[in-house]
Amino acid sequence: MPKVDEELLKLLEVLPPRVKQSLLKHSDINSLIEAVLDLGRVPEARFEDKVYYVSGDQVTQNDIDFVVGQVGEFSE
Numbered sequence: 001m002p003k004v005d006e007e008l009l010k011l012l013e014v015l016p017p018r019v020k021q022s023l024l025k026h027s028d029i030n031s032l033i034e035a036v037l038d039l040g041r042v043p044e045a046r047f048e049d050k051v052y053y054v055s056g057d058q059v060t061q062n063d064i065d066f067v068v069g070q071v072g073e074f075s076e
Contacts, residue, residue: 005030014070016063019043022054039064 004012008030012020015035023029028047035054036044039061043054 003030008032011035014067016043016066018057019054019063026052037063037067 004024011032012023015023015037019035019037023032023035023045026032026045028050031048033046033048036046037059040058042056043059043063045052045054
């Protein structure tokens, strides 16, 4: 597993565990730009030069609820 930047680890901590674990195994993890979790779609990780589909499982409401619970309240 590659060494991961501390700031990137903060992002990974709020992602659903299955997404986080998959990304931590990715050889280019330190070039991650964003993670996209759209309800009903496969999670995406966007890197500097490619898009990686995290798993075959679609994002569920539980996944979204997990992230919101990790991040906290959103303002209007």
